Amino acid sequence: DGGITQSPKYLFRKEGQNVTLSCEQNLNHDAMYWYRQDPGQGLRLIYYSQIVNDFQKGDIAEGYSVSREKKESFPLTVTSAQKNPTAFYLCASSSRTGDRGAEAFFGQGTRLTVV
Amino acid sequence: AQKVTQAQTEISVVEKEDVTLDCVYETRDTTYYLFWYKQPPSGELVFLIRRNSFDEQNEISGRYSWNFQKSTSSFNFTITASQVVDSAVYFCALSEETNYGQNFVFGPGTRLSVLP
Numbered sequence: 001d002g003g004i005t006q007s008p009k010y011l012f013r014k015e016g017q018n019v020t021l022s023c024e025q026n027l028n029h030d031a032m033y034w035y036r037q038d039p040g041q042g043l044r045l046i047y048y049s050q051i052v053n054d055f056q057k058g059d060i061a062e063g064y065s066v067s068r069e070k071k072e073s074f075p076l077t078v079t080s081a082q083k084n085p086t087a088f089y090l091c092a093s094s095s096r097t098g099d100r101g102a103e104a105f106f107g108q109g110t111r112l113t114v115v
Numbered sequence: 116a117q118k119v120t121q122a123q124t125e126i127s128v129v130e131k132e133d134v135t136l137d138c139v140y141e142t143r144d145t146t147y148y149l150f151w152y153k154q155p156p157s158g159e160l161v162f163l164i165r166r167n168s169f170d171e172q173n174e175i176s177g178r179y180s181w182n183f184q185k186s187t188s189s190f191n192f193t194i195t196a197s198q199v200v201d202s203a204v205y206f207c208a209l210s211e212e213t214n215y216g217q218n219f220v221f222g223p224g225t226r227l228s229v230l231p
Contacts, residue, residue: 031216031217033218033219035221040124040223041223041224042206042221042222042223042224043206043219043221045218045219048215048216048218050215050216050217056213056215056216058218088158090158090160092160092219094217101147101148101165101167101210101217102217103150103162103165104150104160104162104208104219105162106152106159106160106161107159108157108158108159109158109159111158
């Protein structure tokens with residue numbers, strides 16, 4: 001089945017550690033996105049990428065890094081510089097080909113907790 | 116700047132009641148797209164509808180209907196005869212064209228609880 005797969009579903013990080021969240025899509029979408037969701041709040045954009053080997057910072061990129069070496073993969077690293085990383089992280093993708101208003105498709109999310 | 120407001124933080128209704136979720140947006144673009152997503156307890160956002168700025172026709176899909184009014188910059192969502200399975204957080208979103216490409220701006224969401 002086509003879709004977006006995020007792993008792991010739950011992740012625990014010790015203070016000072018870097019962790020990487022995986023996001024893979026088999027929808028052949030060009031654009032991919034990472035959002036952060038805090039309890040009771042909406043989604044805030046961390047990073048997004050429109051093509052391979054290129055990406056842009058979103059509204060809250062500090063303390064995060066990404067790579068886009070393959071079209072289907074867009075991993076997010078939460079670095080030790082991110083002061084408050086406990087949150088729910090959502091990965092999304094959308095097709096840009098011929099449809100400027102394409103909707104975003106989302107993965108199941110990763111819940112990251114600092115212990 | 117683009118902005119989406121969902122003034123209702125939480126709504127509770129009893130099963131079979133109708134409920135309307137409000138969405139007001141701000142944009143400088145003349146062409147734009149609006150979306151509604153449902154987030155059930157599992158966490159994944161589920162796409163419900165897309166509407167472009169040139170199409171002001173209301174849309175109905177089963178128990179769901181959407182009312183788009185450019186004059187008031189609103190894109191409201193009504194669930195008729197609500198069911199317990201409708202309990203979720205609902206997000207309204209606006210597409211934003213940047214120099215880099217398309218982005219999505221989300222509202223804060225409305226948590227809907229449908230009680231049996």
